[in-house]
Amino acid sequence: SGSSLPESAPALVVTRNGGGDVLEVRDQPLAQPGPDQVLVRVAAAGVNFIDTYQREGVYPIPTPFVSGSEGAGEVVQVGDGVSNFVVGDRVAWGQGLGSSQAYAPVDTKNLVHVPPGVDLETAAAAMLQGLTAHYLSTSTYAVQQGTVALVHAAAGGVGQLLTQMVKKRGGRVIATAGSAEKLETARARGADELIDYSQVDDIAAAVRELTDGVGVDVVYDGVGKDTFEASLNSLKPRGLMVLYGGASGQVPPFDLQRLNKLGSLFVTRPSLGAYIATPDELRARTTELFDWIESGDVQVTIGGRYPLEDARTAYADLEGRRTQGKLILVP
Numbered sequence: 001s002g003s004s005l006p007e008s009a010p011a012l013v014v015t016r017n018g019g020g021d022v023l024e025v026r027d028q029p030l031a032q033p034g035p036d037q038v039l040v041r042v043a044a045a046g047v048n049f050i051d052t053y054q055r056e057g058v059y060p061i062p063t064p065f066v067s068g069s070e071g072a073g074e075v076v077q078v079g080d081g082v083s084n085f086v087v088g089d090r091v092a093w094g095q096g097l098g099s100s101q102a103y104a105p106v107d108t109k110n111l112v113h114v115p116p117g118v119d120l121e122t123a124a125a126a127m128l129q130g131l132t133a134h135y136l137s138t139s140t141y142a143v144q145q146g147t148v149a150l151v152h153a154a155a156g157g158v159g160q161l162l163t164q165m166v167k168k169r170g171g172r173v174i175a176t177a178g179s180a181e182k183l184e185t186a187r188a189r190g191a192d193e194l195i196d197y198s199q200v201d202d203i204a205a206a207v208r209e210l211t212d213g214v215g216v217d218v219v220y221d222g223v224g225k226d227t228f229e230a231s232l233n234s235l236k237p238r239g240l241m242v243l244y245g246g247a248s249g250q251v252p253p254f255d256l257q258r259l260n261k262l263g264s265l266f267v268t269r270p271s272l273g274a275y276i277a278t279p280d281e282l283r284a285r286t287t288e289l290f291d292w293i294e295s296g297d298v299q300v301t302i303g304g305r306y307p308l309e310d311a312r313t314a315y316a317d318l319e320g321r322r323t324q325g326k327l328i329l330v331p
């Protein structure tokens with residue numbers, strides 16, 4: 001029964017497209033879970049770059065809307081047709097809008113159970129970036145023993161997880177980051193070689209030096225605009241360029257003929273949704289991810305916890321390159 005639920009609760013609202021100042025925390029009437037939805041009391045919501053793309057209008061969504069694609073918490077109500085979740089279940093999700101509020105309606109197709117050994121903050125912190133690092137290292141490029149990977153922004157949320165997963169599969173990681181302190185973090189997560197790209201003019205030359213002039217098998221690039229050219233130039237012939245985000249801005253249109261000249265390169269621009277498109281795939285990836293977290297093979301670093309009211313600060317910190325690991329909002 002919903003009798004113990006409040007009538008309204010705080011939500012992080014994108015009031016119109018723009019910078020962080022368009023974010024407002026508003027008290028809103030509690031949503032009812034629709035068919036195939038549950039209502040979750042949110043323990044923690046994840047802070048992600050996709051939230052900034054949606055806020056800015058790069059990924060258009062009619063405003064106003066409640067921000068956030070990731071969270072974890074406890075089921076407090078179930079909608080019609082829901083059979084696999086009951087009130088009291090501990091759950092988490094990594095896609096679907098409207099996560100950054102105290103009580104979030106969530107589509108069950110996006111929902112997984114959180115195992116008892118994983119706390120809800122860790123689950124919220126792990127879903128979107130952890131599943132991303134999982135598909136990037138196991139599917140977009142299936143890293144094997146001896147694979148040489150260049151991982152940009154390796155102290156970031158995805159970066160730290162990806163570094164650990166590439167290492168777990170027997171790969172070698174050349175990590176970049178914007179400060180010596182961040183590179184120390186990347187090293188602690190297993191990176192073999194470090195490049196401070198705030199100090200190095202020619203990243204590709206540095207990569208070639210570390211690979212006997214050969215280049216790398218795969219580049220994982222979530223920085224985008226500022227690193228894309230260096231990434232292409234760091235690949236060996238037939239290497240794979242994985243452009244998975246644009247933290248520094250989107251990459252402009254690109255002449256495919258250049259892939260020929262640079263050595264028959266491959267380029268992909270993947271998104272998480274396509275790699276968790278079926279409930280089976282979502283469950284398989286999440287089960288493995290939680291197993292790795294529970295066994296300690298993969299460490300999830302929460303680099304900042306912010307009350308929901310301080311969401312503007314959280315996003316300013318993320319977009320201002322002041323963070324390491326994962327940021328979460330606590331409603």
Ligand code: NDP
Pocket residue numbers: 047048049050128129132153154155156157158159176177178179182222223226244245246247248249270271272273318319320321322323324325
């Ligand atoms: P991070 O924690 O990695 O933060 C972004 C980092 O990028 C910064 O800390 C900074 O590290 C680096 N960076 C370099 N240039 C800039 C710049 N101009 N402005 C801001 N940051 C910059 O964020 P996330 O882990 O949340 O996301 C990383 C990337 O992954 C994003 O592009 C995001 O969109 C993408 N992503 C893609 C998904 C997909 O499926 N395609 C899913 C999830 C995330 P440094 O100071 O070391 O350079």
